[in-house]
Amino acid sequence: MATALTDKLSSLVKKISGQARITEANVQDMLREVRMALLEADVALPVVRDFIARVKDKAMGQEVLGSLKPGQALVGIVNRELAATMGEGVADLDLAAQPPAVILMSGLQGSGKTTTTAKLSRHLIQKRKKKVLTVSGDVYRPAAIEQLKTVTAQAGADWFPSTPDQKPLDIARAALDHAKKHFYDVLIVDTAGRLAIDEALMAEIKALHGALNPVETLFVVDAMQGQDAANTARAFKEALPLTGIVLTKMDGDSRGGAALSVRQITGAPIKFAGVSEKIDGLEVFDAERHAGRILGMGDVVALVEQVTANVDIEAAKKLADKMKSGSGFDLQDFLGQLQQMKQMGGLGSLMDKLPSQMTGKTTDADLARAEKDIKRKEGIINSMTPLERRKPELLKATRKRRIAAGAGVHVQEVNRLLKEFEQMQGMMKQFKGGALAKMMRKMGGAKGLGGLLGGGGMPPLPPGFGGPGGPKRPF
Structure with a gap:
């Protein structure tokens, strides 16, 4: 997410956080680099100017100059002002209306309105316990x-039929x-988009807004649009009283400009971000x-939420009990660990939320290789019989050849997996008799993660991850 911007700003953060003395000259140098990074990330020029002016004003104040650690104080200012540019904290949906509360979805064609309508339905059903109806206009x-x-x-959710x-x-x-007649809590109306802004589109959506009187009018914008996102945001703001923004395709955004531009241009808060193609991929x-993610500081809170929401706690507890009793860690358990990783959204989703100093210089190619390696391991174990697992x-030579043929890999791949399994098995033996629980208590009793780790909540990372020069295991 916003990889190019994150790379530049996180390296800048490392450089300035260690500064023992801050002067006007090195503040100017830092701001010049920040300005270039933001412009290259397609942040709108007025937004960049305003952001730089606010940071400069505070950087030259007593907050930094009088600080015992001025470099860290300066990083704190950049972090706070980035957050302020995108809005303050969390802005939730306002559904305080006589049911059904109407949500009007607006945006250009291809911005992801239809998919977002479904994701939002899922969110309202699961998180707000609402009865939801959708309709396409x-x-x-x-x-x-x-x-x-x-x-x-x-x-x-339920769908209301319509025809062209x-x-x-x-x-x-x-x-x-x-x-109204069937007592729905929420009606989400998916409106028509165009490939470009035109008068007919705006007239139609204004008429819909007038007839429906929605409690929420959301502007859905593709985060990968960059500078174009600012232009479309401005046009929709002039046509509609927008109450919120949904940024889609954040997982594919290498620039990050849209997130920093649309909030200031529309004046409407960013309420949701589409972070994957899955139906629950809406945050x-x-x-x-x-802001912490953009600066390479990670988002450990989101990581814990993601792990907690997607890990099968019951399965983790069973494995923890199994380890405690000394029954042993087998290949079926190993397969379970790999599947847990997939449920948590894969390596890319997890690494995105870790601080940059933990992940090292991990490229998209590294993550793609690692994901492929996990799938290969899964295929090998699935080629084994339940008894073999x-x-x-x-697993002697003949069986290994059969497994390799079934998984479409060389026998060496099977041997490599078995070697990694043995290493994992050896590590799991250390947890016999509740040793892991004792270890967690010594570390400060991380309750939220202790149970997950006790059940092997984090599977073994693929080769190159956690080794010298590679990203470290997060826990």
Whole structure:
């Protein structure tokens, strides 16, 4: 996420945090580098100017000059001002209205409105316990209505049918009437997008807004648009009273400019960020935590939330009990660890939330190789019989050849996996009799992670991860 900007700013953070003395000259040098990094990340020029002016004003004040650690104080200012540029803290949806509360989704075609409508439905069902109905007013794109029907079903919400020969206003009124009669808490209206802003699009969405009187009017914008995101944000702000922004495709954004531009241009808070293609890949946007990620400080809170939400606690507890009793760690348990990694969103999603000093110079190519390695291991273990997984000592030459052929790999790959398994098995033996629990208590009793680790919540990292020069294991 925002890798280019993060790389530049995190290296700058390391450089200035160690400064024992801050002068006007080195503040100017630092701000020049920050300005260049922001402009290259496609942050809108007025936003950059305002940000630099605020940082400079505070950097030359007593807060930094009178500090015992001026370098760290300066980093703190940059962090706070980044967060302030994107909004203060968390801005949640305001659903305090006579049901059904109507949410109007706006944005250009291709911004991810339809997928976001489904993700938002999922969020409201799971986190807010709401009964949700969706409807598509996009009568211009042939597959739009069917697409919303499919993704709404995946989200576990209800879908109101519409057809391309209907008028968007008639569809919206019929859906609202249905939502009232069937006691829905929330109605989400997915509107039509265009490839570019035009008068017809704006007139239609204004009419929909007037008829529906939504409690939330969300502007969905592709984070990869960069400078274009600022232009579209400005046009939608002039047409609609926006109440919030959803940034999509944050997982593919190498620049990061949109997150820093749209909040200031629209005046509306960023409420959500799309962080993966999965139906649950929508995060409540926290400006302070996102600023930390951009500066390479990571987001350990989000990491703990992600691990806690996706790890099978019951399975982890069973494995912890198994280790405690000394029953042994087998290949089925090893496979379970690999599957836990997938449930947590994969290595890329986890590494993104770790501070840059922990991850080292990990490239996308490194992560892709590591993900591929995990899939290969999974394929090898799946080629084994249940008995072989329980009793790895049975795996002699003939069986290894059969397993390799079944997984489509060389026998050397099977041997490599078994060697890694033996290392993991040896490590797990140390946890016999509750040794891990004792170790966690000595470390300060990290309650949230202790249970997960006790069950092997973090699987073994692939070759190159955690070794010399590579990223370190987070826990």
